[in-house]
Structure formats: structure tokens, C-alpha cells
Amino acid sequence: MSINLQTLCQDVCALSKEVGVFIKNEGEKFSSMKVEVKGKNDFVSYVDKTSEKRIVEKLALLLPEAGFIAEEGTSTKKGETYNWVIDPLDGTTNFIHGIPCFAISIALMRNEELILGVIYEINFDECFYAWEGSKAYLNGKEITVTKTAKLADSLLATGFPYYDYSRMDEYIELFKYFMKHTHGLRRLGSAATDLAYVACGRFEGFYEYSLQPWDVAAGAFIVQQAGGKVTDFKGEENYIFGKEIVAGNSACFDEFLDVVKKHFN
Ligand code: IPD
Ligand code: CA
Ligand code: CA
Numbered sequence: 001m002s003i004n005l006q007t008l009c010q011d012v013c014a015l016s017k018e019v020g021v022f023i024k025n026e027g028e029k030f031s032s033m034k035v036e037v038k039g040k041n042d043f044v045s046y047v048d049k050t051s052e053k054r055i056v057e058k059l060a061l062l063l064p065e066a067g068f069i070a071e072e073g074t075s076t077k078k079g080e081t082y083n084w085v086i087d088p089l090d091g092t093t094n095f096i097h098g099i100p101c102f103a104i105s106i107a108l109m110r111n112e113e114l115i116l117g118v119i120y121e122i123n124f125d126e127c128f129y130a131w132e133g134s135k136a137y138l139n140g141k142e143i144t145v146t147k148t149a150k151l152a153d154s155l156l157a158t159g160f161p162y163y164d165y166s167r168m169d170e171y172i173e174l175f176k177y178f179m180k181h182t183h184g185l186r187r188l189g190s191a192a193t194d195l196a197y198v199a200c201g202r203f204e205g206f207y208e209y210s211l212q213p214w215d216v217a218a219g220a221f222i223v224q225q226a227g228g229k230v231t232d233f234k235g236e237e238n239y240i241f242g243k244e245i246v247a248g249n250s251a252c253f254d255e256f257l258d259v260v261k262k263h264f265n
Contacts, residue, residue: 195219
């Protein structure tokens with residue numbers, strides 16, 4: 001059976017919005033007493049878990065043969081060909097502190113390839129999405145990365161290391177370089193949103209290490225469909241499972257990646 005990816009993408013957008021309403025409502029009455037600690041600076045609550053359960057249940061109906069790579073481990077089913085990659089709440093630290101930047105991130109892989117991505121940023125009601133062969137969209141309008149050709153004219157986003165401090169020195173030196181040589185850096189606290197903002201041209205680029213597949217899969221795909229480039233810190237393809245990512249517009253990507261490479265390799 002061939003899959004209609006456009007229809008599937010619309011269904012995943014609708015599902016994300018539905019679960020987004022649940023997350024928003026819970027956020028309004030959320031108490032930090034309900035937070036569990038998974039690891040150093042790694043938090044979770046019933047909101048992440050319930051959201052993931054709802055997403056997994058619905059996706060299992062939409063594409064029964066697919067498996068799951070889902071942050072909270074709701075399903076560990078492995079799909080032979082298709083696998084969903086899910087972060088039910090990206091930006092949990094923001095969520096528990098009442099800071100309005102958190103998103104749902106859902107991607108679909110066919111074997112090793114990304115073929116669909118949806119990121120729903122809940123607070124601004126912004127749904128970013130793309131499917132194989134499509135353009136990238138934000139709430140129905142086509143989006144593209146910027147054409148800014150120089151790092152000196154760019155605004156970048158990153159995420160700070162919060163448990164793996166082994167590469168901190170390199171990270172800080174790179175940070176200093178970008179402080180001096182770009183329009184500045186932002187740390188939103190949601191990698192999925194950072195990537196969505198690269199795709200729609202709000203940022204020229206994004207980089208971070210120690211990320212998981214569910215943080216980056218949907219965003220990396222949407223950036224590419226929006227005309228951008230994505231690699232790991234070596235300039236290679238291992239950015240979904242390799243725990244490091246550089247994403248940016250095509251015009252200044254080479255300059256951006258060169259600087260990252262010089263600091264990290
Ligand atoms: C986190 C966010 C954050 C990034 C962290 C991620 P979570 O995801 O994407 O921006 O810096 O590395 O773990 O835990 O909120 O789903
Ligand atoms: Ca995440
Ligand atoms: Ca999460």
C-alpha cells in the first residue's frame with residue numbers, strides 16, 4: 001500500500017494541535033510538585049507522558065506498520081520500514097517554569113531517511129511541517145530559510161550543555177567567536193523550535209551537541225525542505241543519531257560549519 005504523505009502530514013498536524021491544547025491547558029494549572037527528575041537537569045511530568053501516549057495511540061491507527069522512537073518510551077515497537085520519532089514536549093524546562101516556548105515534534109522515517117516532519121509550537125499556535133517532495137510550511141504558508149550570505153549578518157540559536165560537560169571548553173570558545181562575529185545568539189530552550197525558526201528564516205543557523213533523535217528529526221527535515229542544510233559537527237550526515245547538529249540557510253552554511261569544525265574537531 002502506498003502512503004499519501006500529504007494527507008498523513010495533515011493528520012499529524014491536526015493531532016499535534018489537539019495534544020497541544022491539552023499541554024496548554026495543563027500548563028495553566030501546573031505545579032512544580034508534579035515534576036519528576038529523569039537525570040541531571042532532565043525533567044518530566046505526567047504532561048509529557050500523557051501527551052506521548054495520546055500521540056502514539058493515534059499514530060498507530062494512522063500507520064499500523066510503523067514503529068516508534070519516542071522520548072518517554074511509551075512504545076518500543078520497531079517498524080521494519082517506517083518509524084515515528086517523537087518528542088511529545090520539547091522544552092520541558094520552559095514548560096515547568098511557565099516560559100512560553102515549547103513544542104511537539106514528530107517525524108517519520110522510511111528506513112534511514114526522513115520523509116515527514118511536524119513541529120507544533122504551542123504558545124504561538126504555529127505549526128511547521130513538510131513531507132517528502134514538498135516545500136516547507138507554517139500554518140499553510142510556504143516558508144524558506146533566509147538568503148543571508150555572511151555569518152556577520154546572521155542571528156544564530158544554540159542550546160547550552162546541561163549534563164555532558166566534556167566539550168564545554170570548545171563550546172564556550174565557539175560561543176565567544178559567535179558573540180563577536182554575528183548579530184548574536186539566542187537560547188530558546190526548545191531545539192525543535194530553534195530548527196523551525198531556521199526553516200522560516202527567523203534564525204540563520206542553529207547548533208547544539210548532546211541532542212537526541214526526537215529533538216532534531218522533524219526540525220532537520222523541515223529545514224532541508226525549506227532550502228537549508230543540516231550536518232553533524234564534521235559536516236557529515238550523522239545528525240539524527242549522532243548527538244550533534246549544525247543547521248542553517250544554504251548561503252552562509254559553509255562559513256558557519258567551518259567555524260564549528262575548527263572549534264570542535
Ligand atoms: C531539550 C530542549 C532544549 C535542548 C535540550 C533538550 P526536552 O528537550 O530541546 O532546547 O537544549 O538539549 O533535551 O528535554 O525539553 O524535551
Ligand atoms: Ca527534547
Ligand atoms: Ca521532551
